[in-house]
Amino acid sequence: MNKALEHYLLRLADTALTQSQRLAEWCGHGPFLEEDIALTNVALDLLGHAKLLYEQAAEISDRDVSADDLAFLRDVDAFKNPLLTELPRGDFAYTTLKQYFLDQFNVLLYAALKDSQYEPLAEIATKALKETRYHITRSRDWCLRLSLSTDEAKQKIQAALDDLYFYTPELFETDDDLNQLIAESIMPDLSVLKEHWQGQVDELLNECQLQVPKSGWVATGGLRGEHSEHLGYMLDDMQFLQRAYPGCEW
Amino acid sequence: MYSQGLQDAKGGPEPEGLLKAFQKRIDNEEKIEPRDWMPEAYRKTLIRQMSQHAHSEIVGQLPEGNWITRAPTLKRKMILLAKVQDEAGHGLYIYSATETLGITREEMTRQLLSGEAKYSSIFNYPTPSWADMGAIGWLVDGAAIMNQVPLCRASYGPYARSMIRICKEESFHQRQGYDIMTTLARGSNAQKKMAQDALNRFWWPALMMFGPSDKDSKHSVQSMQWKIKRFSNDDLRQKFVDVTVPQAEHLGLTIPDEDLKWNEERGHYDFGEIDWDEFINVIKGNGPCNKERLRARQKAHDEGEWVRKAAEVYQQNQRDAA
Amino acid sequence: MKLYEIFIRPKSGLNHRHVGSLHAADARMALQNARDVYTRREEGVSIWVVEAAHITASNPEQSEPWFDPAADKIYRHPTFYPLDKEVDNM
Numbered sequence: 001m002n003k004a005l006e007h008y009l010l011r012l013a014d015t016a017l018t019q020s021q022r023l024a025e026w027c028g029h030g031p032f033l034e035e036d037i038a039l040t041n042v043a044l045d046l047l048g049h050a051k052l053l054y055e056q057a058a059e060i061s062d063r064d065v066s067a068d069d070l071a072f073l074r075d076v077d078a079f080k081n082p083l084l085t086e087l088p089r090g091d092f093a094y095t096t097l098k099q100y101f102l103d104q105f106n107v108l109l110y111a112a113l114k115d116s117q118y119e120p121l122a123e124i125a126t127k128a129l130k131e132t133r134y135h136i137t138r139s140r141d142w143c144l145r146l147s148l149s150t151d152e153a154k155q156k157i158q159a160a161l162d163d164l165y166f167y168t169p170e171l172f173e174t175d176d177d178l179n180q181l182i183a184e185s186i187m188p189d190l191s192v193l194k195e196h197w198q199g200q201v202d203e204l205l206n207e208c209q210l211q212v213p214k215s216g217w218v219a220t221g222g223l224r225g226e227h228s229e230h231l232g233y234m235l236d237d238m239q240f241l242q243r244a245y246p247g248c249e250w
Numbered sequence: 251m252y253s254q255g256l257q258d259a260k261g262g263p264e265p266e267g268l269l270k271a272f273q274k275r276i277d278n279e280e281k282i283e284p285r286d287w288m289p290e291a292y293r294k295t296l297i298r299q300m301s302q303h304a305h306s307e308i309v310g311q312l313p314e315g316n317w318i319t320r321a322p323t324l325k326r327k328m329i330l331l332a333k334v335q336d337e338a339g340h341g342l343y344i345y346s347a348t349e350t351l352g353i354t355r356e357e358m359t360r361q362l363l364s365g366e367a368k369y370s371s372i373f374n375y376p377t378p379s380w381a382d383m384g385a386i387g388w389l390v391d392g393a394a395i396m397n398q399v400p401l402c403r404a405s406y407g408p409y410a411r412s413m414i415r416i417c418k419e420e421s422f423h424q425r426q427g428y429d430i431m432t433t434l435a436r437g438s439n440a441q442k443k444m445a446q447d448a449l450n451r452f453w454w455p456a457l458m459m460f461g462p463s464d465k466d467s468k469h470s471v472q473s474m475q476w477k478i479k480r481f482s483n484d485d486l487r488q489k490f491v492d493v494t495v496p497q498a499e500h501l502g503l504t505i506p507d508e509d510l511k512w513n514e515e516r517g518h519y520d521f522g523e524i525d526w527d528e529f530i531n532v533i534k535g536n537g538p539c540n541k542e543r544l545r546a547r548q549k550a551h552d553e554g555e556w557v558r559k560a561a562e563v564y565q566q567n568q569r570d571a572a
Numbered sequence: 573m574k575l576y577e578i579f580i581r582p583k584s585g586l587n588h589r590h591v592g593s594l595h596a597a598d599a600r601m602a603l604q605n606a607r608d609v610y611t612r613r614e615e616g617v618s619i620w621v622v623e624a625a626h627i628t629a630s631n632p633e634q635s636e637p638w639f640d641p642a643a644d645k646i647y648r649h650p651t652f653y654p655l656d657k658e659v660d661n662m
Contacts, residue, residue: 024318024327027334028311029546031554032573033342033355034594038608040335044328051324068323092557138604145564145597146557153560234319241322241380248438250322250380250430285632339609346593349575355595412592419613558573561597568598 004177005118006057007080008187010070011178011223013053014081017071019102020046021234025089038138042099045131052124072242076232077225084167084219086231093156096142097164101201103136105171108196112188121186140204147208158210166216172197175223259290276477281407284350292476293351295469296406298367299478300348301358305369307341308362309543313377314386322380329426330383336423340416347408363548371529372455374537381434381441381448387427389449389456389494395420396490397460400480409478428497435501442502449498450506457521458529460487466526491519575624576602578609580616588620599623 023043030036054067079086085102089095110132113125146153172190174182181187205212221227241250256264268287275282282288311334318334321327345355361367372390377383398420401413434445461467461483473479481489491510498505509522532540573595579588591610596602602621610616630638646652655662 021319024331027318027331028315028338029550029553030338031550031557032595033308033338033345034596034605034609035554035557036338037335037342038605040331040338041608041612044331044335047324047328047331051328054324071324072322091553134607141600141604146560148567149560149562149564150556152556153563156556237319240320245438245440248322248441249433249436250326283632285629287633335612339612342594342609343592349593415592558597561601562573565598565601 009057016050100139304344343412381444384430385448405477579620581618
């Protein structure tokens, strides 16, 4: 079970870390000061989730690793986040919609993980759920603001939707390990989650009067360590010091 | 005597009676509040000083923001992100306080981007190494705190209140910087070198943060009288040197000043002459990163335009629909 | 964007207190921004936002006629009334 659990904890941790890393790119560059600060709050929350999850993964791992080792010393093919969260920061509409898709997923996921049979994960989920509930208030509001305002904003968020929509099915992908955890009630059945997620998303997109794209490349591969070109550059940046000066305390 | 040459907003002389009463309030340590009568020159001086301060916080996000995506551990990444965010917050508090003087944030932003308004010259230096995050926290925030603590008693209420909040929040900034330096100074040879190199580059610019020498400071006398400044530039600079030198020694790092020496008689450190030509040049816009910093602010401002507009239009649409 | 004044209740049992201002397009956004700007260090349990333009303030030039007259109404304060030692602490 430990191998499957470690795998899943890394899936969650990598997702939170990559999302946080992209959000953090806004710090100092936000569309206005208040939003700059708000985006960074979300980035900090996600980074906090990542840290807790990596620590838990490190604790149960057979290998002698720390949370930092997991974040800073694994290569692209060992990262397990969905491709959605490694996509570039993009413009504010792109960031907003990406955040909303993930928030909507996380709200449902962490609400379910609160009841996980695996106590440490249930604890992390309880904390993460509170924060995510605030995140989704913000990202939903911004989707509405951008969609129901100027033509320019509407065009931008529609373009973001066209780009991002087919990256969302990957959030619900499972593999043998995850199916085992689902069977043991350590994590929820993602196909059930998906129905709820889709219902909520359809409702919001409808309210936003946005058009769901008809087709596109359906992203897949994160769980297996198969990623887009973007992740390598992200890790390049993120892991630079640990790679250039191995074995140091920071 | 203090009223000599002070002009009101229309260029006429300020009424003597009001001026006297105003100065009396200040001498009694009473706070001046936004809608109180104040000499036009007091208002202008405050707007200049406070907006400069706010701009420094905002531009100050950039040299450190540079390392957020590259911070070496999860803990350091969190701390740095929180710290740079605090700077945005501090900018916001001070912009808010400045707006009570009758200038909008839009106008202040315009002045920053057009180069009319200044910001602290320290942020025009590059941060090529991780150790710069340590040096900035330790030296730059250290110098800033030394400047800011007396401002918590500034005569203008909103300024003083924002400074109290800022000083409270900033207490961790200097410590986290010194903590980075400590870790590096006790680390590998490469890390020690990194730390020393950052100290070498940031020492003199940090001393310049206290502003020109008292004999050349054109705003000082009036500002002291109005209690929007409590100590002279040189006094604060000396205090900074005195507390920082032992901290550097504790780290086993060398301050890059051959003239630095304890002066038993004065009870202070003597230190070398600051390169004021460099200072003036950087203030004028010819520092290593002036153009980059302003360009980054301009870009964020331009790219945020449609977002701000959308938020406003949405609000109008909602209101019209209601 | 409009200017909003922010009031925060530091903990239950205390009044909301003015802490500063910020910019927002509408009240809902102002509330969220206030949460993100002014409560990052557990400074509050409740937030009020008021559009600055909606605040009516007294005129500082009128402060003498408005506020000085209260100064000599010393009979409104308990210390105005001496008490015999035996009944101290009333």
